[in-house]
Amino acid sequence: MPNRLTWLTRFTGMMLAALVGLGLSACKILPTPVAQGENNAPAFKPDKMVEDIWASKVIPYLKQKAGPFAEVHALAKTDPAAAGAKYGNPRKQANSPWTFAVRVEGKIIAANTQSRAATMDIDVDGDGKADARVQIGPAMRGTALRDSLDFVQFNDFTNQIDFAQFGKAFNAYADKAVLSKLPREALEGRAAKVIGAYTIEGGQDLPLVTPAEAEIGPKP
Known part of the structure; x- marks a missing residue:
């Protein structure tokens, strides 16, 4: 009798294992789809968001807010809150x-166009010395354009990552729409006009x- 019970127990276990194996082989494990955003x-899309407001809000705002660079920078150094x-x-x-939103107008006295983070140094007061360094891309530091706008607030974004990507999207759009079209050769001595923003x-x-x-004049 014990041998018969042992044999039945083993047989039952083998049958259960086989059934489980068949069940698993018939199942297909599918990946969980990644949601596009919370609650559907x-x-x-930060690039599209910037493109949508660039001409209608960003440029009009900066044109209205910007002051002459020399005036803005002098006040910013003595009283940042007032500036x-x-x-x-x-x-x-x-x-x-x-x-600060600024207008930079003057003569280009130096330029670095060999780097992807290209710049030009501008003399705004005619003393032969550079007063401001203007980024002309394609790689640009900072988020000054985003941070100068009073209609863009951190609390409007889901998290810090989205806010940072939105800031970078301004630089990318400025390069695409404006800076990539500027001349890159023989910049020294030319006149330049810029509307933009900077952080001390x-x-x-x-x-x-x-x-x-940004505009760059003809060769002198």
Whole structure:
């Protein structure tokens, strides 16, 4: 009798294992689809968002807000809060530095176009010395354009990553729409006109301006 029970137990176990194996072989494991956004929200597209507001909001705002570079920078060095109230974004986060909208007009006295982070140094007061360094891309530092706009707020975004990507999208669009069309050869001595924004940062040789509009005159 014990041998018969042992044989039945083994047989039952083998049958169960076979049935489980058949069941698993008939099942197909499918990957879980990745949602486009929480609660079926549309995908976050910072480049498209910037493109949609560039001509209708960004450029008109900067043209209205920007002051002459020499005037803005002189006030920013002595009273950043006063300069920010007049030329900056008063709705900025409290712990963020001031970002100022400016017009830079003058002569290009030096240019670095060998790097992807190309720049041109501009003398705005005619003393032969550079007063501002203007980024002309394609690679650009910072998020000055985003941070100068009082209608763009951190709390409007899901998280810090989205906010950062939105800031980079401004630089990418400025390069695509404006800066990529500028001449790159023999820039020294030419006149330049720029509307953009900059943030005062420690350790900078010159204020670093990110343009939203830029013009370079003919060779002298």
